[in-house]
Amino acid sequence: MDDTTRGEVLKRLAYIEGHLTGVRKMIEQDTYCVDVLKQTYAVRRAIEKMESKMLSGHVRGCVVDGIKSGDDGVLDELVDLYELANS
Amino acid sequence: MDDTTRGEVLKRLAYIEGHLTGVRKMIEQDTYCVDVLKQTYAVRRAIEKMESKMLSGHVRGCVVDGIKSGDDGVLDELVDLYELANS
Amino acid sequence: MDDTTRGEVLKRLAYIEGHLTGVRKMIEQDTYCVDVLKQTYAVRRAIEKMESKMLSGHVRGCVVDGIKSGDDGVLDELVDLYELANS
Amino acid sequence: MDDTTRGEVLKRLAYIEGHLTGVRKMIEQDTYCVDVLKQTYAVRRAIEKMESKMLSGHVRGCVVDGIKSGDDGVLDELVDLYELANS
Numbered sequence: 233m234d235d236t237t238r239g240e241v242l243k244r245l246a247y248i249e250g251h252l253t254g255v256r257k258m259i260e261q262d263t264y265c266v267d268v269l270k271q272t273y274a275v276r277r278a279i280e281k282m283e284s285k286m287l288s289g290h291v292r293g294c295v296v297d298g299i300k301s302g303d304d305g306v307l308d309e310l311v312d313l314y315e316l317a318n319s
Numbered sequence: 320m321d322d323t324t325r326g327e328v329l330k331r332l333a334y335i336e337g338h339l340t341g342v343r344k345m346i347e348q349d350t351y352c353v354d355v356l357k358q359t360y361a362v363r364r365a366i367e368k369m370e371s372k373m374l375s376g377h378v379r380g381c382v383v384d385g386i387k388s389g390d391d392g393v394l395d396e397l398v399d400l401y402e403l404a405n406s
Numbered sequence: 407m408d409d410t411t412r413g414e415v416l417k418r419l420a421y422i423e424g425h426l427t428g429v430r431k432m433i434e435q436d437t438y439c440v441d442v443l444k445q446t447y448a449v450r451r452a453i454e455k456m457e458s459k460m461l462s463g464h465v466r467g468c469v470v471d472g473i474k475s476g477d478d479g480v481l482d483e484l485v486d487l488y489e490l491a492n493s
Numbered sequence: 494m495d496d497t498t499r500g501e502v503l504k505r506l507a508y509i510e511g512h513l514t515g516v517r518k519m520i521e522q523d524t525y526c527v528d529v530l531k532q533t534y535a536v537r538r539a540i541e542k543m544e545s546k547m548l549s550g551h552v553r554g555c556v557v558d559g560i561k562s563g564d565d566g567v568l569d570e571l572v573d574l575y576e577l578a579n580s
Contacts, residue, residue, distance in 0.1 A: 233352055245343055252339070256332055265320055265377040266396050272370050273403050276363050280579055283359050288572045290352040296568070299560045307557070309353050311549045314575065316360050318541055367492055375485045383481070386473045394470070398462045401488060405454055407526055419517055426513070430506055439494055439551040440570050446544050447577050450537050457533050464526040483527050490534050 237289030244282040251275050287313070324376030331369040338362050374400070411463030418456040425449050461487070498550030505543040512536050548574070 233241070252275060258268045291310070298306030320328070339362060345355050378397070385393030407415070426449060432442050465484070472480030494502070513536060519529050552571070559567030 233346065233349060233355075238346060238349075241346055242343070245339070245346065249336070249339055249343075252332070252336055256329070256336075259320070259325060259328055259332065262320060262325075265373050265381065266400060268320075269370055269373055269377075269400055270403065272366055272373075276366050279359055279363050279366075280576075283356055284572065284576050286352050286356055286359075287575055290356075291568050291571055292565075294352065296560055299557055304553075307552050310552055310571075311545060313353060313356060314548055314578070315541075315545050316357065317575065318578065367489075371485065371489050374488055378481050378484055379478075383473050386470055391466075394465050397465055397484075398458065401461055401491065402454075402458050404488070404492065407520065407523060407529075412520060412523075415520055416517070419513070419520065423510070423513055423517075426506070426510060430503070430510075433494065433499060433502055433506065436494060436499075439547050439555065440574060442494075443544055443547055443551075443574055444577065446540055446547075450540050453533055453537050453540075457530055460526050460530055460533075464530075468526065487527060487530055490531065 233286065233289050234293060237285060241282055241285050241289075244278065244285065248275060248278050248282065251278060283317070320373065320376050321380060324372060328369055328372050328376075331365065331372065335362060335365050335369065338365060370404070407460065407463050408467060411459060415456055415459050415463075418452065418459065422449060422452050422456065425452060457491070494547065494550050495554060498546060502543055502546050502550075505539065505546065509536060509539050509543065512539060544578070 251271070255268060255271050255275065258271065295306045295310060298304075338358070342355060342358050342362065345358065382393045382397060385391075425445070429442060429445050429449065432445065469480045469484060472478075512532070516529060516532050516536065519532065556567045556571060559565075
């Protein structure tokens, strides 16, 4: 991961960790389940955005390098990731 | 949320928080992106399982009580939750 | 399924079938893959909306009836559906 | 799309169309909603598998060609596709 991507990803991760701390407090204070669930959905979406950042860096870095050097393994990995992301 | 559900949900949440700490270390130690992504997918699946636990408690508690007392609002909420979960 | 829900669901299904026929034509005419993929994503979202309609009818019909008659099986099914929808 | 991929994709599409015809019959014959929903979930998963086939062909074809000829547009598209797939 290049430094810019890593910086952005860690920033998003800190936000996600903070969000989960908020979820923990909601559960401990017996907040209405439906409101807690809406927050955990938001956490999952935030994780997806972080994944998108990482994937973008990966595609522009390792995948481009791999293709240029004739390493087809990066392509298999990329398709596997797509399948895994939704499973 | 009843006490049993809350206990189980908090246990799963602790696991998720630990998993994210592991993800943070992987990123800081510059682990290969694809391996980090596989872990964040696993985190999202763990959150979905935690949601399922909460939903189960909600359905057996608030939804049953709501229907028995003629409060249709819980039904609208339930359908909204299904839509939101995937959006 | 009550008649109103069935009517709406069949209408959405007809739209989805038409959309897939369009996808078939795109593939046969060698449309750019990325454009085909965007259409299949839209088809999946249309199916999710149709599911939401069905679920809404189910919750307001069978689930309410089940709870009122003391049949807890509808609750297990409901939680299973939630898990299956995302798997 | 190369011929082999197109052949496989059209085969999967035919299966999906047949599956939806089955769903239509289930709805017309007033099958229990929960059983219909399980089938529409299966249809969505079948569409995802078809998408994965198309993406695999796209990555191995257009993306490789694009990168080799210095066209970065294919990379932006690829990241967008991952985001769109889940939205």
